[in-house]
Every structure is written in C-alpha cells, then in structure tokens.
Amino acid sequence: METKAKRILIADDEPDILEIISYNLGKEGYEVYTAKDGNEALERAKQLNPDLIILDIMMPYKTGIEVCRILRTQPIFEQTLIIFLTALNDESSHIKGFETGADDYVTKPISPKILISRVNALFRRIQKEDGKVLKIGNIVIDPIKYTVVVNEIEAILAKKEFELLFLLASKPGRVFLRNEILSQVWGTSVIVGDRTIDVHIRKIRQKLGIDCITTVKGVGYKFDI
Amino acid sequence: METKAKRILIADDEPDILEIISYNLGKEGYEVYTAKDGNEALERAKQLNPDLIILDIMMPYKTGIEVCRILRTQPIFEQTLIIFLTALNDESSHIKGFETGADDYVTKPISPKILISRVNALFRRIQKEDGKVLKIGNIVIDPIKYTVVVNEIEAILAKKEFELLFLLASKPGRVFLRNEILSQVWGTSVIVGDRTIDVHIRKIRQKLGIDCITTVKGVGYKFDI
DNA sequence: TTTCCATGATAACATTATGTTTACACAAAT
DNA sequence: ATTTGTGTAAACATAATGTTATCATGGAAA
Numbered sequence: 023m024e025t026k027a028k029r030i031l032i033a034d035d036e037p038d039i040l041e042i043i044s045y046n047l048g049k050e051g052y053e054v055y056t057a058k059d060g061n062e063a064l065e066r067a068k069q070l071n072p073d074l075i076i077l078d079i080m081m082p083y084k085t086g087i088e089v090c091r092i093l094r095t096q097p098i099f100e101q102t103l104i105i106f107l108t109a110l111n112d113e114s115s116h117i118k119g120f121e122t123g124a125d126d127y128v129t130k131p132i133s134p135k136i137l138i139s140r141v142n143a144l145f146r147r148i149q150k151e152d153g154k155v156l157k158i159g160n161i162v163i164d165p166i167k168y169t170v171v172v173n174e175i176e177a178i179l180a181k182k183e184f185e186l187l188f189l190l191a192s193k194p195g196r197v198f199l200r201n202e203i204l205s206q207v208w209g210t211s212v213i214v215g216d217r218t219i220d221v222h223i224r225k226i227r228q229k230l231g232i233d234c235i236t237t238v239k240g241v242g243y244k245f246d247i
Numbered sequence: 248m249e250t251k252a253k254r255i256l257i258a259d260d261e262p263d264i265l266e267i268i269s270y271n272l273g274k275e276g277y278e279v280y281t282a283k284d285g286n287e288a289l290e291r292a293k294q295l296n297p298d299l300i301i302l303d304i305m306m307p308y309k310t311g312i313e314v315c316r317i318l319r320t321q322p323i324f325e326q327t328l329i330i331f332l333t334a335l336n337d338e339s340s341h342i343k344g345f346e347t348g349a350d351d352y353v354t355k356p357i358s359p360k361i362l363i364s365r366v367n368a369l370f371r372r373i374q375k376e377d378g379k380v381l382k383i384g385n386i387v388i389d390p391i392k393y394t395v396v397v398n399e400i401e402a403i404l405a406k407k408e409f410e411l412l413f414l415l416a417s418k419p420g421r422v423f424l425r426n427e428i429l430s431q432v433w434g435t436s437v438i439v440g441d442r443t444i445d446v447h448i449r450k451i452r453q454k455l456g457i458d459c460i461t462t463v464k465g466v467g468y469k470f471d472i
Numbered sequence: 473t474t475t476c477c478a479t480g481a482t483a484a485c486a487t488t489a490t491g492t493t494t495a496c497a498c499a500a501a502t
Numbered sequence: 503a504t505t506t507g508t509g510t511a512a513a514c515a516t517a518a519t520g521t522t523a524t525c526a527t528g529g530a531a532a
Contacts, residue, residue: 125368126351143349180508195392215511220490222509238393239489239518240406405519443521445479464478464529 028145029053031070033063033086034078034107039132043076046134047141060084067093067102074103074141076128094123103144107132156191159247161234163191170230177229182207186219187226190235190245199242219243252278253370256295258288258311259303259332264357268301271359272366285309292318292327299328299366301353315349328369332357381416384472386459388416395455402454407432411444412451415460415470424467444468 030052032043037058044054055070057063059082067075067089075093077086084092086106093099106127125144128137156163162171165188170177179187185207190198198206203219223235223243236246255277257268262283269279280295282288284307292300292314300318302311309317311331318324331352350369353362381388387396390413395402404412410432415423423431428444448460448468461471 123371143351182509195394197391197393214509217490217492217512218510221492221511224491237490237518238406241393244392407520439520440522442479442523446481446521449480449482462479 027051027053028074029055029070029072030074030076030141031055031057031063031066031072032076033057033060033066033081033089034076035059035081036078039078039107039130042134043132043137046138050138050142052141060086060089063089064092067099072102074105074144076105076107076141078107080109090124105140105144156188158191158194158245159234161191161230161232161247163188172230172232177231179226179229183222183226183229186222187230187235187245190243194245194247197238197242197244203242252276253299254278254280254295254297255299255301255366256280256282256288256291256297257301258282258285258291258306258314259301260284260306261303264303264332267359268357268362271363275363275367277366285311285314288314289317292324297327299330299369301330301332301366303332330365330369381413383416383419383470384459386416386455386457386472388413397455397457400456402456404451404454408447408451408454411447412455412460412470415468419470419472422463422467422469428467 030047032040032047032054033056034040034043035058040056040058044056048054055066055072057066061083063075063077063081063086064084075090077089079086081089090104090106093102093104103125104123106124107130108127109130126140128140156165160173162169164170168184170179170184170187186203189203189206200219204212204214208214223237227233227235234245234247236244238244255272257265257272257279258281259265259268260283265281265283269281273279280291280297282291286308288300288302288306288311289309300315302314304311306314315329315331318327318329328350331349333352333354351365353365379390381390385398387394389395390409393409395404395409395412411428414428414431425441425444429437429439433439448462452458452460459470459472461469463469
C-alpha cells in the first residue's frame with residue numbers, strides 16, 4: 023500500500039516562476055510538469071491527468087479561470103485539485119476563482135515555502151483516507167500496522183480480507199457495488215468468480231465476530247455499526 | 248432540497264472582527280458561534296461540534312495553533328474544517344498552521360467577501376459526496392448509503408422499491424406516468440405486468456409508514472409530502 | 473343506483489442474489 | 503520437505519426479492 027508520487031501540473035507564462043516552483047515542488051518529491059499558456063495547460067492536463075494543477079490567472083490564449091472552468095466540466099477533473107496564482111489584492115479574481123471551483127489560491131509574488139505548505143495541506147486533506155487509522159465505533163482499523171481491533175481484541179485478517187474491510191470502512195454507511203469492490207480490491211485486470219466477494223465477506227464477518235457489514239441485495243455491501 | 252445549516256465557530260479576541268465575520272457568515276445562511284480566546288474556543292468546540300472552526304492565531308490563553316493541535320488529537324475533530332486568521336506576511340505562522348492540520352488560512356485585514364468564498368469553497372469540497380441525498384420534509388433518501396429515513400427511523404427498502412421511490416422523490420409533486428416509471432426503473436427491454444408497479448408502490452407505502460405517494464388515477468403516481 | 477375500470481391487496485410462484493461449505497492450487501512459513 | 507495459510511472456484515442451500523394471478527374495493531360516469 024505505497025503512495026505513488028503525486029503529479030503536479032503548473033501553468034504560467036513566466037519561465038522564471040515555472041522554474042522556481044518546479045524546483046521546489048520537485049524537491050518535495052512531487053512529479054512536476056509545466057505549461058506556458060492556457061491552451062497548453064488544457065492539453066497537458068488531459069495527457070497527464072495530474073493530481074494537482076496550479077494555474078496562473080493571467081495567461082495567454084486562455085486565463086487560468088477559463089482553463090479551470092473547462093476542466094471542471096469534465097468528470098475526470100472533477101476531483102482534481104486546482105490552485106490559482108493571482109496578483110495580490112485582486113479580490114475579484116479570487117472570488118471568481120473560488121466560484122469556478124478552485125481549491126485554493128496563492129498570491130504573487132510567490133513564496134516557495136508558503137506554496138509548498140499549501141500544496142501539502144491540500145494533499146493532506148485528500149489523503150486522509152489513506153494512511154490513517156480508522157476508528158468506527160469499537161472497531162479500529164490500522165492500515166499501517168495492518169491490524170483490526172474489535173472491542174480490544176485483535177482479529178487477524180488476510181490481505182484481501184483486510185483490503186476489502188478497509189475499503190468498506192473507509193466510507194461507513196456508503197454502499198459499495200460489487201463492481202467497485204472488484205476494481206478497488208482486485209483491480210480491473212483480474213477476473214474472479216461471482217462468489218469470491220461473498221466468501222471474503224463471510225470470512226470477515228466470522229473473524230470480526232460482530233455484524234458490521236450489511237448486505238444490500240442486488241446492490242452491494244456497506245459497513246455499518 | 249435543503250441542507251442543514253452548517254455550524255461555524257469563530258474565535259478571535261477582537262470583538263469587531265467577531266461581529267463582522269458573524270454578520271457576514273450569518274447572512275450566508277451559516278449558524279455562527281463565537282469565542283473570545285483559546286480556552287473558550289476549545290470549550291465551545293466541544294459543546295457545539297461545529298463543521299468549521301475559524302481560529303485567530305494570536306489569542307489570549309491559547310493561540311489558535313495550540314487550539315488546533317489540541318482539537319486534532321481528538322477523533323471527533325479529525326475531520327472538522329479549520330481556518331486560521333493570521334497577520335499578513337507572517338510566513339512562519341502559515342506554515343505552522345498547515346503543519347498542525349489547518350485547511351486554509353486567511354490573512355488580516357479580513358475581506359468578508361474573500362472569507363466567504365473560502366468558507367464556501369471548503370464546504371463545497373467536503374460536500375461533494377452527500378450532494379445526491381434527497382431531503383423532503385422528514386424523509387431523507389440517500390442513494391449512496393442506500394437508506395431511507397423517515398422521522399429518524401430507518402426503513403429498509405429492496406432495490407426496486409428504492410429505485411422507484413427515488414425516482415418519484417427526485418421530482419416531488421410531479422406525476423410520473425406508469426410508462427415513465429417502467430422505462431426508468433425497469434428499463435425499456437424488460438416487460439412486466441401491470442400490477443407490478445402497484446405492488447411495489449404498496450410495499451413502499453407500507454414500509455415508510457406514511458402516505459407520501461399519491462395515486463393519480465388513470466395517470467400515474469407522484470411523491471408528495 | 474348500477475356499471476365499469478383503475479388500482480389496492482394478498483398470496484402463490486418464479487427468479488436471483490447471496491450464504492455456506494468443500495475442495496484445490498499455490499504461496500509463505502517452518 | 504512439510505506444514506500452514508490464503509485465494510479462488512464449484513456446488514449447493516437458503517433467503518430475499520420480483521412478478522403474476524386473482525380477487526376486492528372504491529370512485530366516477532352513465
């Protein structure tokens with residue numbers, strides 16, 4: 023369960039800024055790509071499908087706000103993080119930016135330290151699902167130690183069982199379709215029989231001893247207290 | 248489709264700022280509460296369990312950063328949104344803030360417009376998931392959790408029942424012809440008898456316990472409170 | 473009032489989805 | 503090399519759901 027390096031696309035028409043930001047974010051372990059205007063930003067975004075896009079607002083061909091608006095209409099970019107770079111005191115831009123669906127903005131002149139903090143903070147929020155211990159009711163699921171504790175008693179789950187439980191528990195109450203479960207736990211390229219999920223569910227229920235997984239017939243399974 | 252008002256706690260030692268922010272966020276439809284120092288912020292946070300906490304960094308007794316750090320150690324506040332208010336150009340505070348787990352910060356002097364934008368942006372990000380929940384009167388229909396809650400009591404519907412109810416409830420008051428219902432819920436290729444819809448309607452009425460589906464004789468059914 | 477018709481109600485029936493068990497291949501641990 | 507644990511498949515059992523047939527009911531039109 024390792025985290026892949028996050029991919030960041032930066033679009034700005036000033037080569038200096040591109041270089042400074044690239045350098046600093048690269049040093050932080052991010053995979054950094056650049057674009058020098060609005061059109062290129064769109065192109066590269068589609069190619070790369072980055073985790074975060076940093077857009078200067080004032081760019082040739084298309085402004086950052088236009089780029090953002092176009093991206094947000096596409097489902098693939100609905101969740102993509104977007105940060106705007108904007109001149110200080112340009113309040114109307116800030117507001118337009120947020121309305122367009124930006125996640126944050128950073129004012130120029132840019133301080134690398136602040137930018138990095140912001141970027142990290144955004145990712146931290148998104149990533150909360152990975153890497154963090156889940157506590158639901160009297161169940162504690164620790165994806166790092168790979169343990170499940172129910173009422174102070176540790177249950178030992180096999181890998182697939184754990185992954186399945188973790189998936190369900192990551193969004194308690196939410197129903198996961200069998201397809202979703204397959205693609206998240208087994209991956210898209212693997213083909214397994216229909217009963218496989220059930221069998222794992224059964225084993226989890228058995229090992230945990232309590233009934234925390236609800237069947238929604240014809241739909242899927244959900245984790246519930 | 249009303250969402251419950253989000254609860255915001257603001258902590259700052261300057262009464263003027265409290266008032267300005269309270270007024271503006273209140274106007275936006277948020278439920279606003281205030282605290283005038285770090286200790287009070289902690290107390291009120293525990294009482295209120297707000298959706299968002301806005302913390303001034305410089306406060307008597309405990310700084311915003313300390314408050315944030317304390318809150319973040321508690322599971323209940325793990326997901327709570329936190330915004331820091333900070334003096335302009337105090338870079339080190341920004342950084343500490345994000346490291347402590349802040350979700351955003353806003354620099355003083357505060358522009359109400361910007362603050363509101365930020366607040367809205369944060370909530371937008373969080374809410375993306377519950378966006379599809381239908382709330383009509385005292386009925387909550389959640390297609391993600393696949394639950395129907397009537398007067399705080401959960402009714403368990405089967406798949407077809409749920410889909411049928413969801414269809415009707417998606418446009419309360421509008422009459423759906425039997426044909427429409429068939430094609431939306433059963434699909435165009437399936438052929439079922441005439442009584443099938445009635446039977447499902449009946450089951451829904453029975454399970455929900457209240458009469459929220461009206462028959463329009465000779466036409467179809469509609470969802471009504 | 474009577475007739476007609478759409479729908480309500482019920483139970484029997486058909487169909488699926490899931491639960492359960494066993495067996496087996498394979499990997500990991502001893 | 504042997505044992506143990508894990509993941510998958512197959513076969514079957516069970517329970518939940520969906521559908522139909524049938525009859526009852528109640529309101530509107532004649």
